Amino acid sequence: MSDYNVIRGLKIKYLSADPSNPENGQVWYNSSNLRVEGVVGTGAWASGGVVGSPGTTCAAGTQTANVIMGGQRPGNTSNVEEYNGSSWSEVNNMPYAAGNLSGLGTQTAALAFGGYLNVTTTAKYDGTNWTTSGTLSTGRELMGGIGIQTAGLAAGGYRRSPDNYPTQVEQYNGSSWTGAPSLNTGLYGRAASGTTAAALVAGGQTGSTSNAVEEYNGSSWSTVNARPYAAGSAAASGTQTAALNYGGNPASPQTTTVSYDGTNWSAESAMANNRAMSGGSPAGTSGSALASTGSGAGTATEEFTAPSGTSSISLS
Amino acid sequence: MSLFIYGTATNTGKGFFTHQDRLDFFLSGYPANVWVVGNNEKGAVWLASKNGITKTKAEAQTIVDAEITAAQTEWDALTDEQKTMSLGRPGNITLP
Numbered sequence: 111m112s113d114y115n116v117i118r119g120l121k122i123k124y125l126s127a128d129p130s131n132p133e134n135g136q137v138w139y140n141s142s143n144l145r146v147e148g149v150v151g152t153g154a155w156a157s158g159g160v161v162g163s164p165g166t167t168c169a170a171g172t173q174t175a176n177v178i179m180g181g182q183r184p185g186n187t188s189n190v191e192e193y194n195g196s197s198w199s200e201v202n203n204m205p206y207a208a209g210n211l212s213g214l215g216t217q218t219a220a221l222a223f224g225g226y227l228n229v230t231t232t233a234k235y236d237g238t239n240w241t242t243s244g245t246l247s248t249g250r251e252l253m254g255g256i257g258i259q260t261a262g263l264a265a266g267g268y269r270r271s272p273d274n275y276p277t278q279v280e281q282y283n284g285s286s287w288t289g290a291p292s293l294n295t296g297l298y299g300r301a302a303s304g305t306t307a308a309a310l311v312a313g314g315q316t317g318s319t320s321n322a323v324e325e326y327n328g329s330s331w332s333t334v335n336a337r338p339y340a341a342g343s344a345a346a347s348g349t350q351t352a353a354l355n356y357g358g359n360p361a362s363p364q365t366t367t368v369s370y371d372g373t374n375w376s377a378e379s380a381m382a383n384n385r386a387m388s389g390g391s392p393a394g395t396s397g398s399a400l401a402s403t404g405s406g407a408g409t410a411t412e413e414f415t416a417p418s419g420t421s422s423i424s425l426s
Numbered sequence: 427m428s429l430f431i432y433g434t435a436t437n438t439g440k441g442f443f444t445h446q447d448r449l450d451f452f453l454s455g456y457p458a459n460v461w462v463v464g465n466n467e468k469g470a471v472w473l474a475s476k477n478g479i480t481k482t483k484a485e486a487q488t489i490v491d492a493e494i495t496a497a498q499t500e501w502d503a504l505t506d507e508q509k510t511m512s513l514g515r516p517g518n519i520t521l522p
Contacts, residue, residue, distance in 0.1 A: 361514030
């Protein structure tokens with residue numbers, strides 16, 4: 111028989127109350143109810159509502175309040191659809207049509223920016239209406255979109271004619287873009303999550319796919335532990351210290367799902383449908399995410415839910 | 427006994443497969459509504475409950491191949507600019 115402190119490298123904590131934000135796999139003894147408790151179980155993807163127009167896109171929002179914006183569905187489109195946790199509905203179009211664009215924010219405060227070909231346009235969405243506001247200093251596509259509508263980052267990307275992969279990062283304040291510290295490696299299609307003060311970008315591609323990961327602390331980027339799989343254009347949810355990456359690799363879309371705890375990556379249950387350049391849920395969490403349409407997935411949407419809440423653990 | 431059941435079923439959206447389904451049996455979706463399902467009782471019941479049509483592996487592969495071929499043909503007809511933007515010709519898929 112194995113001991114918990116051998117498996118986890120830790121002794122079980124003796125607590126008078128349940129911890130406020132326990133992680134999956136964490137176990138403790140609650141001295142108030144005299145029980146060994148923990149968060150145990152396996153996260154999994156379930157089907158969600160089917161989108162109206164399938165194809166590649168970008169997204170903002172969470173698992174239950176999401177919006178997909180533009181993309182190729184098929185052909186460059188300004189089409190926008192909103193998700194309410196069970197079904198998609200078409201809403202007001204964006205002010206520009208583009209494929210390979212980027213997004214960030216929430217369903218009611220979203221930002222769509224850039225796209226093919228060297229697009230600098232930036233469009234804000236308030237949940238009903240769109241307005242253009244600000245232009246990227248360097249037009250490019252497939253940037254990592256990080257943060258919220260009033261404090262966002264556009265990281266890396268793909269600039270055409272001649273083709274190059276800038277390390278450039280720009281920061282958005284709600285109305286205009288300014289320069290921010292550059293990435294260490296120029297890649298496009300990086301899975302991005304977090305905030306302007308604590309960001310994470312993972313994977314990406316140029317001629318080949320990458321598993322490189324960088325963290326941003328608000329003033330500089332540093333390379334950290336590589337993601338377990340190499341792919342461009344995966345989707346991401348969560349924060350710098352609790353992130354989920356899923357799918358990716360447009361030429362051969364995949365179902366892979368991994369989580370990051372700020373130091374290490376772990377495999378999670380795979381999606382049922384292969385997908386890349388899909389809608390994600392940038393405002394979601396590592397335990398609650400949405401993957402919609404994308405290359406390879408048709409109209410399919412999937413919802414990831416990891417276990418949460420406390421369970422008593424039988425020791426018999 | 428085969429590891430998988432092969433079939434076609436239309437994804438109807440929310441509830442088509444649940445978290446519990448994913449924990450109960452292997453499930454993987456492919457183009458043209460082809461599904462590969464773990465060959466256990468719960469997997470078989472799931473496919474039947476979705477009005478799925480069971481296929482042999484070869485039949486399922488043929489359906490996927492036809493869909494991929496159509497997508498590749500569509501891609502081949504794109505202009506060079508459109509091909510560049512699409513970031514890759516759809517690849518072949520081999521069912522497990």
